Amino acid sequence: xxxQSHVLIIDDDLSRRELIQSALTFLDRSFTFYGFxxxxxxxECEFSGESVSMVLxxxxxxxxxxxxxxxxxxxxxxxxxxxxxxxxxxxxELPAALKNGVTGQLxxxxxYQELLDQxxxxxxxxxxxxxxxxxxQLNADQFSNLVGMSQxxxxxxxxxxxxxxxxxxxxxxxxxxxxxxxxxxxxxxxxARANGPFVPINCGAIPADLLESELFGHEKGAFTGAVSxxxxxxxxxxGGTLFLDEIGDMPxxxxxxxxxxxxxxxxxxxxxxxxxxxxxxxxxxxxxxxxEMIEAGEFREDLYYRLNVFPIEMPPLxxxxxxxxxxLNELVRRLNDLGFESVRxxxxxxxxxxxxxxxxxxxxxxNLIERLAILYPNGVVGVSELPSRFQHVAEPNPERYVADxxxxxxxxxxxxNVEPSLDLLPEEGIDLKAHLEMIEKALIEQSLTVNDGVVAxxxxxxxxRRTTLVEKMRKYGMQRK
Numbered sequence: 471x472x473x474q475s476h477v478l479i480i481d482d483d484l485s486r487r488e489l490i491q492s493a494l495t496f497l498d499r500s501f502t503f504y505g506f507x508x509x510x511x512x513x514e515c516e517f518s519g520e521s522v523s524m525v526l527x528x529x530x531x532x533x534x535x536x537x538x539x540x541x542x543x544x545x546x547x548x549x550x551x552x553x554x555x556x557x558x559x560x561x562x563e564l565p566a567a568l569k570n571g572v573t574g575q576l577x578x579x580x581x582y583q584e585l586l587d588q589x590x591x592x593x594x595x596x597x598x599x600x601x602x603x604x605x606x607q608l609n610a611d612q613f614s615n616l617v618g619m620s621q622x623x624x625x626x627x628x629x630x631x632x633x634x635x636x637x638x639x640x641x642x643x644x645x646x647x648x649x650x651x652x653x654x655x656x657x658x659x660x661x662a663r664a665n666g667p668f669v670p671i672n673c674g675a676i677p678a679d680l681l682e683s684e685l686f687g688h689e690k691g692a693f694t695g696a697v698s699x700x701x702x703x704x705x706x707x708x709g710g711t712l713f714l715d716e717i718g719d720m721p722x723x724x725x726x727x728x729x730x731x732x733x734x735x736x737x738x739x740x741x742x743x744x745x746x747x748x749x750x751x752x753x754x755x756x757x758x759x760x761x762e763m764i765e766a767g768e769f770r771e772d773l774y775y776r777l778n779v780f781p782i783e784m785p786p787l788x789x790x791x792x793x794x795x796x797x798l799n800e801l802v803r804r805l806n807d808l809g810f811e812s813v814r815x816x817x818x819x820x821x822x823x824x825x826x827x828x829x830x831x832x833x834x835x836x837n838l839i840e841r842l843a844i845l846y847p848n849g850v851v852g853v854s855e856l857p858s859r860f861q862h863v864a865e866p867n868p869e870r871y872v873a874d875x876x877x878x879x880x881x882x883x884x885x886x887n888v889e890p891s892l893d894l895l896p897e898e899g900i901d902l903k904a905h906l907e908m909i910e911k912a913l914i915e916q917s918l919t920v921n922d923g924v925v926a927x928x929x930x931x932x933x934x935r936r937t938t939l940v941e942k943m944r945k946y947g948m949q950r951k
Contacts, residue, residue, distance in 0.1 A: 476521045477501040478547060480509050481528030481555060486578045493585050506530040522547040524592045528555040536560040540568045551595040553588050613656045617800045618793035622785035633780045634660045641777045642755040644784030647833030650755040651715060653782060658711040663751055666710025671703050674719030681724050683740055692741025704737055707750045718758035718769065729773045787828040787835065794823055797832060801839045811847030818853050818866045825862035845941045870903045911946045
């Protein structure tokens with residue numbers, strides 16, 4: 471009997487006890503009967519309250535409200551769902567927190583199918599409660615590399631929390647760039663195998679004729695080029711986790727051999743006679759639809775069921791765009807650790823990114839942020855600074871990007887005379903950014919002119935890096951002479 475299978479019946483109607491008792495006995499459910507007086511006077515149950523999954527609540531002749539009864543039940547049987555025996559008119563008037571715990575109504579007499587339906591509802595309620603508790607119990611450090619607080623990512627975290635403590639195979643699916651390896655590493659780091667190695671292998675990046683040796687290792691002389699013995703990934707991952715990335719790209723002959731190892735938990739090196747134990751946990755990942763591949767004869771169905779003991783599906787970035795600000799902060803922090811300068815985005819730029827479809831998912835976002843950090847070190851990026859394919863909203867301040875052409879076309883002046891004078895500040899004010907950009911462009915043009923168009927010398931004269939000057943020239947549409 472499972473820990474969540476006990477049924478508690480609180481009812482003063484003795485005439486229907488026999489029906490309830492026979493139905494629960496037929497369904498192999500343990501149960502306990504209480505009258506309302508006995509239940510309310512009991513300090514605690516004769517069994518652990520945690521074991522109760524379902525409460526069948528009859529009508530009471532006592533002057534007590536349903537709300538008070540439910541609060542009493544919530545205290546003594548915190549994880550139980552309530553099914554009323556007959557109609558309680560007070561249910562609709564209950565506070566939401568209590569009403570949610572009433573999962574159904576069972577009219578007496580009832581059929582076995584009706585009771586089964588109510589038990590199924592209770593099971594779903596219990597699973598939801600336990601998943602919520604698991605999510606709440608996650609401390610701040612757990613799954614810390616998994617960035618995002620959107621609903622899809624909360625579901626991923628709940629699934630991870632359910633399987634972290636279980637030594638079973640996991641299949642992570644999702645589009646390329648969604649962070650499948652991040653999930654795999656977190657599952658390893660918070661598992662009982664955390665002290666063991668995490669060994670990844672990309673099944674699609676290794677030639678088919680070398681994949682067997684990579685996985686199982688080989689003995690010296692096993693084939694041409696095997697000048698020494700070598701351990702494979704299964705050996706290297708002993709006591710830890712083997713991550714089979716892009717499992718959908720594994721050739722069919724290798725799928726057969728992998729299936730045998732997963733079934734027997736034993737393997738041999740190529741050319742070897744000694745049988746080794748596969749003391750590992752396998753986590754696989756793929757961006758392909760394995761079920762369609764099975765239909766097409768490209769993936770073994772038996773291997774699929776061996777790997778897909780517990781599936782986790784990673785959502786694409788376009789379905790969790792509210793996570794983009796958090797992802798940006800994390801990506802910038804990682805770039806800072808690598809020596810890059812910071813970069814910040816205006817609200818309009820964030821809005822534009824939220825409307826992008828992100829075919830490359832988080833990997834595409836990381837590529838964009840790295841490029842922006844190079845182009846605008848310690849800068850603030852607006853819509854107009856984003857690459858054109860990321861511009862999905864109109865620039866809210868187009869006037870900032872319109873320079874005064876009369877100044878740009880005027881004769882070059884010496885560097886000593888280009889500093890703006892406060893005496894020139896008009897009464898109506900000035901667009902400082904556009905004015906500074908106009909001066910910057912004029913200085914760049916002059917530095918290129920005096921250095922005969924040699925970008926490296928012009929950058930040295932302006933005391934900036936050559937790459938920075940090249941990007942500024944691209945920004946202003948300036949060509950090398």
